[in-house]
Amino acid sequence: MVKANFNEGVLQMKIELAAYNPAWKIQFQQHKRKLENCFKNADIKIEHIGSTSVEGLSAKPIIDILIGVPDEEDLPDVVSALAGEPYIYKKVYDQALPFRRFFIGVREDVIDLYPNPVEDEGLTVAREHRTVHIHAVPVTHQWWEEHLLFRDHLRANPDDLKYYEETKKVLSEKKWESGNDYASAKSDCVMHILNKAKQLKTN
Template sequence: MIHLAPYNPDWPQRYQQEKKLLLSQAGQWITAIEHIGSTAVPGLTAKPIIDILIGVDLLQIADQCIVPTIIKLGYNYICQYEKELPERRYFQRLNDQGLHTHHIHLVETTSDFWQRHLLFRDYLRTHPTVAQQYAEHKLELAPQFTDSNDYAGAKTDFIQTTLASAKNNN
């Protein structure tokens, strides 16, 4: 079963701490850094994992400079998804119990990945009714899955519908 938690007001602070660390170690190559995912939406039920979106000008520079730095900070570099998403570099940090605490998504700021994730987050932040519907949808799905990728896939229709609404509102 996918573990979801009620919103924790400490999540933004945990993001800010990690952002400060990342910028202190790799800031010269980072164009922008954002808190994304459900932990970035006040009041939203979420997997208690801080998702961080790092934006760069060129992924080739990131591969040479930022990827090794993030690994040195204790993140696992998960390259297996690059066949499906070649525009993203993905990292996970685990705690002592082997549970995920942070994810980093490293992309170019001009990418569709960057735009989509910020649009979805911002729409949920400004549309609490939709955020509540999303929470209910996630709570309904979570007991049905043990694999995070399958769970994420099951949320796709809701996310796509929400993104379409968000694009129409811009």
Template sequence: MKEKNGARRPDVTTVELVGGTEPLELTLHNYEERWVGLYLDHRRQILNALVAANVGVEHIGSTSVPGLAAKPIIDIVVTVDDITAEEDYLDPLLVAGYELRTREPGHRLVRTPARDVHVHIYEQGDPAVIEYLLLRDWLRSNAADRALYESTKRSLLRSRWDDMNAYADAKTDVILAIKARARAYRVQ
């Protein structure tokens, strides 16, 4: 959303992690068909909350890949017209029962109080969304990289993680290699 003079509002410039870091015990679960239903339930809830906004909603993350073991957390990406217009999407999502976890440049994260659904909010066209979908779609279609990703996660979970962000960061090299193969395949 633009201000009355037509200028775009500036986005936040720092990372706000509501509640600070959270030590978690992470476990992988074998793929569960019910994850699709949970996603669809929350997709409906999100679309009902954001009925006045132009949004896109996609299931991302490991729970969106049939056959892939995952933390039992449903990741959803929502795209909005203007990330700085929080009154258009954040306020309605909070009213719908989600809680703000992260506010950072170009990205907001809300989640359920049970922490079993994470909703990542980006502006439409944000490269991060393209990257999420690239990884999801490739893992859905490539059994070898799906197995590599799962074995990497299982290996990492043998360690204790003080924060989910640190665990996610530890997977970066493998994810980058998988996405590079996905891009190379698309070019062929």
């Protein structure tokens, strides 16, 4: 969960991490079944990523899901398939990351509070309303490969899992202007672990 407060007119956020919860696996499977029913293409892949996918790792209790499509040209089909579902399409990110489509799953009782798609960069979906973050990318893109590699490496390497966990806890004690700032602050740690994972993979 993310708590916000005002300090001299600047909105600041504090990241609150929850201890690992086995229910996160169940929640992912529930969303996976729902998503599978949305797609007619058997080539679509659906993976659980992020901290909620790694046993023993604390996390913001929002499930991260990675959808893999055969090619970038298939991304509009993902947008069409999820239309009308409780997943809000954040169209504003398309320009910065044209190879990805990003969706926020929200509680069905609050979905009417948000336009779909969200095209206003300044409109934020409240954290307490979110259930999942969905990233749709081509399976040929490094985004797909690196997110799965990072997840699998943490699952298999307790020392790096501990290093990542400790980094997150230190950063969660600070205040941030946005969740993206918190994510950026983790980047050195993430890249260190990811580069190690790539090295091990090639050896």
